Amino acid sequence: MSDIIERLLKILTIIVIAVWSLFPIAFVVVSSIKPPGDIFAYPPKWLFTPTLQNYVDLWLEFGEFFHTLGNSIIVSIGATVFTTAVGFMAGYVYSRYSGRLIAASALYMIAIRLLPPIVVTLPLFPIVSWLRLSDTHIVLILLYSAFWVSLVTVILKTFIDEIPRELDEAAEIDGASQWQILMRVILPLTAQGLAAGAIFVFIFAWNEFLFALIFTTSQAKTAPLVLSEVMDAIYGTSWGVLFAGVTIQLLPVLLLVVLANRLIVAGLTAGSVKG
Amino acid sequence: MKTPDRGAFLLAAPAHLLLAITITIPAVYILWLSLNDSTFGTQLTFVGLSNYFDVFADPSFWNAAKNTFFVVNGIVYVEILLATLIAAVLVSGVPFRPVLIAIILVPYAASEVVTVLVWKSLMNPSYGMIGRALIDLGMGLNWSVSPSDALVLVGIISVWQHLPFSFLLIYAGMMAIPRSLYEAAAIDGAGTIQTFFKVTLPLLVPTILVAIIFRFVFAFRLFSEVWLLTGGGPARMTEVLAVYLYRDAYRTGDFGAAAATGWLMVVGTLLFASVYLWFMHRGMRNGNV
Numbered sequence A: 001m002s003d004i005i006e007r008l009l010k011i012l013t014i015i016v017i018a019v020w021s022l023f024p025i026a027f028v029v030v031s032s033i034k035p036p037g038d039i040f041a042y043p044p045k046w047l048f049t050p051t052l053q054n055y056v057d058l059w060l061e062f063g064e065f066f067h068t069l070g071n072s073i074i075v076s077i078g079a080t081v082f083t084t085a086v087g088f089m090a091g092y093v094y095s096r097y098s099g100r101l102i103a104a105s106a107l108y109m110i111a112i113r114l115l116p117p118i119v120v121t122l123p124l125f126p127i128v129s130w131l132r133l134s135d136t137h138i139v140l141i142l143l144y145s146a147f148w149v150s151l152v153t154v155i156l157k158t159f160i161d162e163i164p165r166e167l168d169e170a171a172e173i174d175g176a177s178q179w180q181i182l183m184r185v186i187l188p189l190t191a192q193g194l195a196a197g198a199i200f201v202f203i204f205a206w207n208e209f210l211f212a213l214i215f216t217t218s219q220a221k222t223a224p225l226v227l228s229e230v231m232d233a234i235y236g237t238s239w240g241v242l243f244a245g246v247t248i249q250l251l252p253v254l255l256l257v258v259l260a261n262r263l264i265v266a267g268l269t270a271g272s273v274k275g
Numbered sequence B: 001m002k003t004p005d006r007g008a009f010l011l012a013a014p015a016h017l018l019l020a021i022t023i024t025i026p027a028v029y030i031l032w033l034s035l036n037d038s039t040f041g042t043q044l045t046f047v048g049l050s051n052y053f054d055v056f057a058d059p060s061f062w063n064a065a066k067n068t069f070f071v072v073n074g075i076v077y078v079e080i081l082l083a084t085l086i087a088a089v090l091v092s093g094v095p096f097r098p099v100l101i102a103i104i105l106v107p108y109a110a111s112e113v114v115t116v117l118v119w120k121s122l123m124n125p126s127y128g129m130i131g132r133a134l135i136d137l138g139m140g141l142n143w144s145v146s147p148s149d150a151l152v153l154v155g156i157i158s159v160w161q162h163l164p165f166s167f168l169l170i171y172a173g174m175m176a177i178p179r180s181l182y183e184a185a186a187i188d189g190a191g192t193i194q195t196f197f198k199v200t201l202p203l204l205v206p207t208i209l210v211a212i213i214f215r216f217v218f219a220f221r222l223f224s225e226v227w228l229l230t231g232g233g234p235a236r237m238t239e240v241l242a243v244y245l246y247r248d249a250y251r252t253g254d255f256g257a258a259a260a261t262g263w264l265m266v267v268g269t270l271l272f273a274s275v276y277l278w279f280m281h282r283g284m285r286n287g288n289v
Helices: A002-032 A053-061 A064-096 A100-114 A117-130 A137-161 A165-173 A178-189 A191-207 A210-215 A223-232 A236-259 A261-274 B006-033 B050-056 B059-091 B097-109 B112-122 B129-136 B147-175 B179-187 B192-220 B224-229 B241-252 B255-285
Strands: none
Touching: A002 A236, A002 B059, A002 B097, A002 B112, A002 B147, A053 A236, A064 A100, A064 A137, A064 A178, A064 A191, A064 A223, A064 A236, A064 B006, A100 A137, A100 B006, A100 B255, A117 A137, A117 A210, A117 B006, A117 B241, A117 B255, A137 A191, A137 A210, A137 A261, A137 B006, A165 A178, A178 A191, A178 B006, A191 A236, A191 A261, A191 B112, A210 A223, A223 A236, A223 B112, A236 A261, A236 B097, A236 B112, A261 B097, A261 B147, B006 B255, B050 B255, B059 B097, B059 B147, B059 B192, B059 B241, B097 B147, B112 B129, B112 B147, B112 B224, B147 B192, B147 B224, B179 B192, B192 B255, B224 B241, B241 B255
């Protein structure tokens, strides 16, 4: 008897978790193809004729959104490539070398990440505008990389730790330089770790709001920023248009998370529990 | 393990240069900035601790500090509790576990802007699906008028967004507990609940502490949820520290006061993290972890 109750409770919990996680996302995606009048019908309208009208209106009324989507792509890919490259080199050093300087700098790399991001914007804001770098992709790429390089380094260190040292030594005896060992021996064997690190940076950069709000105004503005502005200016039936934009901004990372969830779990395990 | 040579320093240099230029040097400079009178574009004038006194004398600061304290504690403990419960259910064996994990991760894909936007429309008391249903059930959240209701909604939004992170940490911790301990407990005739409290929970303490520290540090910088939901209003009643700082710096242009607030946030974060680290250290030394 208690077995049956336990099983029922378990099934109930699973349903609650699934609804809790999926409902808000499903609501927005479904609403984006609803006729505007049906979106907020109460009780909710479950059956409706799908329409792409909201997407057409988004294109006509907020063409700027597609420009900012382009900025998001540039900034996210830029930050991902840069952070992964820099973190890979540092991760190799932390995996293969030891000593007091190494230990101290590793601790410092983790600790510096505790700093609230908004705090560093205060001195950077005047410097960035003095260097005429405000509203450029470079500023966002550098800031996103700075806040994620620690985690990527730890993830890659953990993955590189798994590669037997004998491989490095054999290559060294064959006369390979340090750089050659890194590129020809370590790099091909760390593909999973590189992908795990890259996914974290990409998702973060794609979604980031605060730095984009402070450091961009028009040229380098990213998609989340323009969505927040549309939300502020909302009136009457524009919710449908907004939901269309949200769906476009959401889908690429949603696919990434669902398809690569094993890598995310592996990366997080390497990055925080072991490290 | 080798001792670092010139090549090792060169390979680690880009990461450290990046951190120095964008985080470390600015963080130190803020300390100097907090001791000066400064508005954007003007020269600094040294004023000692007066920015700190100004901040401490401002009732809005204390309100923001109080809000941050309550919201952060609420978010972290509710989240850890839910994450532990969900992880326990998953570890006990469920059908389609990989699919379920993918589903749990979904909120992690949404940006803060999207998350706030979706919840804002769902919870709208006059046309939102959940907002209206809650009113019909007599549990409506009047978040556009009542500051405490707004902060509850901020908490719900934040928990929804970050639960996947806490869940993954705790789930990984549970998976690392040796199966043999459960077999032994089963032989001794322990039930599900008993096994959880006598085997799982004690072994999970370090993981839970790590999850609490991570989530506290990240929840402490809470900004977007509040800024996008209420803008800190009505009458600055829903401000949290990051919003207070943002308003000082980028609306009022008072960089000195903002820098002082920034350092107070850093000290707050470190104090909290160190208290937990101390507990963890003591627990490990006593051998009960």
